[in-house]
Amino acid sequence: MTEVKAYAANSATSGFAPSTIKRREPGAHDVEISIEFCGLCHSDVHSIRSEWGPAKYPLVPGHEIVGIVSRVGDAVEGFSVGQRVGVGCLVDSCRECDSCLEGFEQYCEGGNVGTYGVADRRNGGGITQGGYSQAIVVDENYVLRIPEGMDPAAAAPLLCAGVTTYSPLSYLDVQEGDKVGVVGLGGLGHMSVKIAKALGATVTVFTTSPDKEVAAKDLGADAVVVSTDAAQMEAVKGSLNAILDTVAAVHDINAYLRTLDRDGALIQLGLPATDMPPVDPGLLIRKRLAYGGSVIGGIAETQEMLDFCAEHGIVSDIEMVTAADLDNAYDRMVAGDVRYRFVLDNSTI
Known part of the structure; x- marks a missing residue:
């Protein structure tokens, strides 16, 4: 296991504080990503504040992740060290049901695995932790290519919004x-x-x-x-x-x-x-x-969307924030005071 710095909430009312979390060593099909940017989604607010049901704390949110590949497993073929990639709302699914086989992992009948806040059934039953952190390790089947020339910070919200x-x-x-x-x-x-x-x-x-x-x-x-x-x-x-x-x-x-x-x-x-x-x-x-x-999209559809947006020059309109300003950014999101998406500069963690 590797320890990385992160920002986590310890309760529905605690706000964020610096934390340390553990990431697994990359397995044969894993990609380790050094995170550059992570979008702030309104669902992060709902989750952190237990507005969609009780959250599991401590919790590191963030499912609009863009970064650079730092290590790959021995069997990984589609990604290489130094490549810019993304991770969206999913890091796993059953891979066997009709929805998964048809490319609709977001509707996995066995229950997909979200990027944060849910049981990570393939890794000892711990809780997945998200992108408000320095690094993440994800199975290659749930990693996305960020097209050449696309602004990486402004691309981050595309992975959800x-x-x-x-x-x-x-x-x-x-x-x-x-x-x-x-x-x-x-x-x-x-x-x-x-x-x-x-x-x-x-x-x-x-x-x-x-x-x-x-x-x-x-x-x-x-x-x-x-x-x-x-x-x-x-x-x-x-x-x-x-x-x-x-x-x-x-x-x-x-x-x-x-x-x-x-x-x-x-x-x-x-x-x-x-x-x-x-x-x-x-x-x-x-x-x-x-x-x-409708909810998010499958992995293939998310890649299709990224390529479409690159072709048409589409990215999100963003405002950058530092880790120390996460609580203020959440309050501003609730107040509708952002045009149109906050993105965390992960170098500030």
């Missing part, structure tokens, strides 16, 4: 000429706009903040609708083919369903900590609408 938005757009087969709505303009929302535009869609952003119009259009949005304005919502009624709802706070989606055309779909990406208001089935029935959900 990027694939979380790319996957449902791909599933819905969004293409040139389609009309896509995006609810919310945070970390997921701004990636939704960029990727949908790159696919050729016309994009409408829904926001409760009128002052976000300029920012949304700077990202490429074709229209901005203030969702609290009944006249504006009425004006776009029945006009959209698909909607990505990125809001993680409790809200009523029925008004957004009314903006869909026949056979439209609303995909829920944001996961509130408490129950949402009920969906009116009449809205679904009258236009054959679909209301669904």
